[in-house]
Amino acid sequence: MKLKELAIKFNSELSALYDDAESQALFLMALAQLLHIKHHAYLLRKEETLTTSDLAKFEGLLAELVTGKPIQYIFGEAHFFGLSFKVNPEVLIPRPETEELVDWVIQTVHNSPLASGHKRLLDIGTGSGCIAIALKKHLPQFDVTGLDMAASSLAIAQENAELNRVEVEFKWQDILQMQHTKLQEPYAIIVSNPPYITQTEKEGMHQNVLANEPHRALFVSNEKPLVFYEAIANFALLNLGQGGLLFFEINEHLGQETVDLLNHKGFKNIELRKDMQGKDRMVCSRL
Numbered sequence: 001m002k003l004k005e006l007a008i009k010f011n012s013e014l015s016a017l018y019d020d021a022e023s024q025a026l027f028l029m030a031l032a033q034l035l036h037i038k039h040h041a042y043l044l045r046k047e048e049t050l051t052t053s054d055l056a057k058f059e060g061l062l063a064e065l066v067t068g069k070p071i072q073y074i075f076g077e078a079h080f081f082g083l084s085f086k087v088n089p090e091v092l093i094p095r096p097e098t099e100e101l102v103d104w105v106i107q108t109v110h111n112s113p114l115a116s117g118h119k120r121l122l123d124i125g126t127g128s129g130c131i132a133i134a135l136k137k138h139l140p141q142f143d144v145t146g147l148d149m150a151a152s153s154l155a156i157a158q159e160n161a162e163l164n165r166v167e168v169e170f171k172w173q174d175i176l177q178m179q180h181t182k183l184q185e186p187y188a189i190i191v192s193n194p195p196y197i198t199q200t201e202k203e204g205m206h207q208n209v210l211a212n213e214p215h216r217a218l219f220v221s222n223e224k225p226l227v228f229y230e231a232i233a234n235f236a237l238l239n240l241g242q243g244g245l246l247f248f249e250i251n252e253h254l255g256q257e258t259v260d261l262l263n264h265k266g267f268k269n270i271e272l273r274k275d276m277q278g279k280d281r282m283v284c285s286r287l
């Protein structure tokens, strides 16, 4: 079988789960991972015939993909902000919109240096550790901590810190339990991408997300969709230093509600931003 025929096979076998563009993206990821052929090289090599053993590798992969398993879990690897992260079904696969949040944090620090002194940064709901690790890589002057309620996620986050050669402290904590706790030392920045998908939105989601990614990372009740934002805002009121910054990734349908919540709590300079798809996706505010 030629490479270009394999591309067609991906489209037809995955058509029940993915549209053509998604299937092609999966094919190109598979090509890069299994044969180390990058996108531009594929265009030059698409007439090449696969060896029997290479074809068997792609067929094995397709057999897993048709079950709806995300390719990142199959390979155990995801890319985020130019870094490589180990992933398994205990952690959410890092998303491109979260890269935009990380970029906003870095640009904000570069453009408006925070008051001097001890610089501490906290990532709440760290999962794979992608936010905390990418920020430590680009803002090495900060002491970075990531917390999560799932010990299994923290084990992966720790491995990812080692993989990317950064020092990040990981803590096993439940933010809902500690929202009224004041710690000894304040943070300069708190950032979080907490669970924010409502039960109603869950019904319209892609089967491969529903069946494979950890529900504790994704979902909140219809009645209290901002439960994590309220808890994190309460925690930030007690634990951000003067002028400290709070960054959130948010549900695209709850931009104004999140702004109102922060306003009500007394945060200042609240800014709501859209992601590259034009959806309300992140908020920054200052204490």
Ligand SMILES: C[S@@+](CC[C@H](N)C(=O)[O-])C[C@H]1O[C@@H](n2cnc3c(N)ncnc32)[C@H](O)[C@@H]1O
Binding pocket: 091, 092, 093, 094, 095, 098, 124, 125, 126, 127, 128, 129, 130, 131, 147, 148, 149, 150, 153, 173, 174, 175, 176, 177, 193, 194, 195, 196, 216, 217, 218
């Ligand atoms: C949307 S995921 C974000 C993961 C990662 N930060 C990212 O951006 O890809 C939310 C994370 O919050 C964690 N989480 C859920 N409930 C929590 C709680 N009560 N306290 C702390 N972390 C919690 C989940 O385990 C999950 O890792």
